Amino acid sequence: MKLVVVSAGLSVPSSTRLLADRLAAATVREASADVQVVELRDLAVEIAHNFTNGFPGRALGAAIDAVTGADGLIVVTPVFSASYSGLFKSFFDVLDKDALSGMPVLIAATGGSSRHSLVLEHALRPLFAYLRAVVVPTAVYAASEDWGAEGLAERIDRAAGELVGLMVGARGGVRRVDAVGAVDAADMVSVADVVSAADVVATGARVDTDTAAAISPRSLEGAVTSADGFTVVPFEQQLAALRV
Incomplete structure (x- = not known):
């Protein structure tokens, strides 16, 4: 490093x-x-x-x-x-x-x-x-x-x-997501105890797979699933899903 x-x-x-x-x-x-x-x-x-x-x-x-x-x-x-x-x-x-x-x-x-x-x-x-x-x-x-x-x-x-x-990425290894949902697989960060609510709003929320399944397929474009079974959905796409 x-x-x-x-x-x-x-x-x-x-x-x-x-x-x-x-x-x-x-x-x-x-x-x-x-x-x-x-x-x-x-x-x-x-x-x-x-x-x-x-x-x-x-x-x-x-x-x-x-x-x-x-x-x-x-x-x-x-x-x-x-x-x-x-x-x-x-x-x-x-x-x-x-x-x-x-x-x-x-x-x-x-x-x-x-x-x-x-x-x-x-x-x-x-x-x-x-x-x-x-x-x-x-x-x-x-x-x-x-x-x-x-x-x-x-x-x-x-x-x-x-x-x-x-x-x-000592705990979990969630991929870094940019503002438009693109993922760089080489960049891994830990979310446990270090990501604030403001970070979640800025880069995308971390939701479990049941919640992700309830969101429309279009809103999941650009979402990724981390190694620990959570799906990261860019915030703009979550808002778009709510407007449907």
Whole structure:
């Protein structure tokens, strides 16, 4: 498996990079993976040029290829003005809007005060939900006082375990379904304990075979049956069936 870590830390050394490294190490302890780190600080100029000329430079292009070709992502940003940093957002703005569809992502942030911990829920999680990534339930925030304190290591381990569960499809192996019902058989993710109601609405509901049989044959076009006997029916097709 390939794990890519995106760090938006600006200083050297950086607490953002430190948290990114700890999350990557915890993930590798759960399952073997090749780890590649993308330091956005080194790509700042090329990201700016990409906005003005529409073309990524060599280093930025390599970073984009690494991120879009990963089996899972760990993304970490420092908090700026109660949100993610501009550099962090700019990097994900240059990606194609569908590039992270179905991608397992662990979100994390660092800040000087625990008062900014909700940045994970009001900024990062909505961003990756918009990009149709699959975000693990446990997000990790590290304030200055958290380093060396009780609790951070446990949060890191829990989040890493959830990411690995998505990356290897530890429970079930339901196929990733895109917005129009197409299925990539090579992309397998676990739905147990990690797929929220919003993910179901966005990508299609998971129904048992009796329920699927009650839906009209036309509405089942594009549906797939997973290894555990459930049928995934794209949400648009379920709505169409209700209108009949």
